[in-house]
Amino acid sequence: MTASMNIEAPETAPRARDRFERMHAAIRNRICLLDYAPGTRLSEEALAAEYGVSRTPLRRVLGRLEGEGLLQSVHGVGTFVTDVEIGELIQTYQLRLELAELTGKLSAVAPDEALWQDFRALSARSKAMIDAPDPRRFAQLNMDFFLALLRLTANEPLKDICERLYFQTTRIWLKSVFASRIDLADEVDIFDREVHDILRALEIGDLHAAALIQRAHISMSFERMRRNA
Amino acid sequence: MTASMNIEAPETAPRARDRFERMHAAIRNRICLLDYAPGTRLSEEALAAEYGVSRTPLRRVLGRLEGEGLLQSVHGVGTFVTDVEIGELIQTYQLRLELAELTGKLSAVAPDEALWQDFRALSARSKAMIDAPDPRRFAQLNMDFFLALLRLTANEPLKDICERLYFQTTRIWLKSVFASRIDLADEVDIFDREVHDILRALEIGDLHAAALIQRAHISMSFERMRRNA
DNA sequence: GTTTCTTCTGTTGTGTACAACATAATTGAC
DNA sequence: GTCAATTATGTTGTACACAACAGAAGAAAC
Structure with missing residues (x-):
């Protein structure tokens, strides 16, 4: 068959x-x-x-x-x-903050079993990354986690836009993180906590809280980047 | 010189x-x-x-x-x-509603003299359209007014996204309006009132109110379209 | 030595012929 | 007559040669 x-x-x-x-x-x-x-x-x-x-x-x-x-x-x-000058970067991040909250407010769907498995795998990768930080693998993990979170959003146009803005700005943030080897370990730690917090919110079933946590982390990571640069 | x-x-x-x-x-x-x-x-x-x-x-x-x-x-x-099926259209309009409000909340700028002139010209075109409704010219006027309003938004990425979504969905709405000759006159009337209301809000200097009015009209025009289809 | 003009080199942009593909029309067997 | 296979036709996709262009290197004038 x-x-x-x-x-x-x-x-x-x-x-x-x-x-x-x-x-x-x-x-x-x-x-x-x-x-x-x-x-x-x-x-x-x-x-x-x-x-x-x-x-x-x-x-x-x-x-x-x-x-x-x-x-x-x-x-x-x-x-x-392309490179992104600081002015446009600020505007893009301000927008990403609002959109992140929208993903929680506007037609979010609970994760299915396949997505739960992916989240568990991502959590494991995050924990493993703490002991062996690696720039390239961290970048990949960050992207994979973002894309997994995006699968919670049922609104397709919103999904496309968030993805587009992520691809547009994250490389600039990564460049700033990779500039100093020390900060990478910190970023990995912070990222692992973000994964942990968001997954806990999802386990409770509070999608809006998950979106708010993501929003907070986007805001904070942008602040750290501005201070480094 | x-x-x-x-x-x-x-x-x-x-x-x-x-x-x-x-x-x-x-x-x-x-x-x-x-x-x-x-x-x-x-x-x-x-x-x-x-x-x-x-x-x-x-x-x-x-x-x-x-x-x-x-x-x-x-x-x-x-x-x-491309055509847009009703499901995606609904999602896109829900998103446009939120984004319209964002344009008022997120870094809006007061119109300069050149923009005021354009607004006055658009208002005149709108008034003239009432006496002589024409599908093609109404579509053009609608687009011009939307693009003029967009110039109030300082956030470039947000501007690009709103423009993109407008180009994506408006033709579907237009198709619905043009389907019946009678409704065109109604739509022209409603549009003229929208222009009038928004310009009055702008004259007061209340950009947020202008955005809210636009949001309301997007929502209502979408409702009318759903009922016609 | 400096400046200006020319030539050279490597890149993206364009024109054109042809391949890959999907569909309609035709043919043939039965 | 019906259905299958085949051919014909028109479309998008690809390869390749060349034009347009920008910048660097070099030559010539002074």
Whole structure:
């Protein structure tokens, strides 16, 4: 029965669209996890070669990333990872605070069993990170936890916007954290407490409280960043 | 003095980027003003010919519009103007309500003289529209007024998001209004009252009240649309 | 030595031919 | 006549060659 399903399931997977999505996600993660730091110049030809395609489909991906504010192409010069000046960063964080609260107020859904499992795994990763802090893995964990929390929001447009703003600003915050090795351990500690607090609120079933805790942590992490910079 | 400024101002206008922006705005307006109704198939070749370019730069524009949720390309079939199903529409409007209130609460700026002039012109256009209702011109007026109001918001990311959501949903609302000729006159009346009320709030200097009025009108227009559909 | 102009180099942007794909039309078997 | 397979047609997606462009390096004038 399951076999017959697998046999009959090419599932209308358009090869082109799938490849686009994979390249897009890959390059976006590299930017947001600081593999490509702000200001870095990307080589269209090198990236195209890496993915075994010509410049044309790659440029389509870069165009999308430019629309999302992560890249900027200049004719005859290059394609650069964008940086965010402090003024816009402040505005974005103010907005993220309000939106974080909205996610709790506006149509939030209780986590299902699959999400609970993911949360437990994330909690374990967070605890393990305390003994062995690592910048890159911390960045990945932070992103995974954020995306997991986002699954509590039923409002799709709001979800998209929060994701967009996260990808836009987190790399700047990460850059500030990674600047000094000492502070990383502190940030890991603080993050673990945030995970713990939010999961406890979720266990009680208080989604609004969870959102408020997240909001508070976004605000505080932004404050720490401003003082470091 | 002003002459010398004009002489020395080629102003680093990259021909390619400028052309991209113009094509993007033009096609976006056609979609949002219902020249291209939801479900319409766009011809890449015809559009490219219209703007005197090849498919390559045009496809870049279409790709951006796809990223903004206004188009969807399917390999071997065509590029179609997206429609919005009722479920997502409800979510988007709920979100727009909250964001409208945010624009008043979060860093709003008083209008300058240029904006006042634009508001007066918009008010006049609104009054004139009552005697001679016209679907296309009403759509344009509605958009212009929305964009003018948006200039009161200092928070750039919030501004971008509101604009994005407006472009995403208004065409659906317009489609509903245009469906019956009778209701257009009513909508024009209601719109004129909205303009009047908001401008009065602005004259007093109460930006928050203006945002609340706008919020109320968004909510009511959405209710009217649901009942018509 | 300084400045200006020219040339060179590497990048993004564009035009064009063709491949991949989906669908409608046609053909053929029965 | 019906249904299947096949062909035909029109679309988006891709590859590649070249144009447009910006900046650096170098040459020439003084």
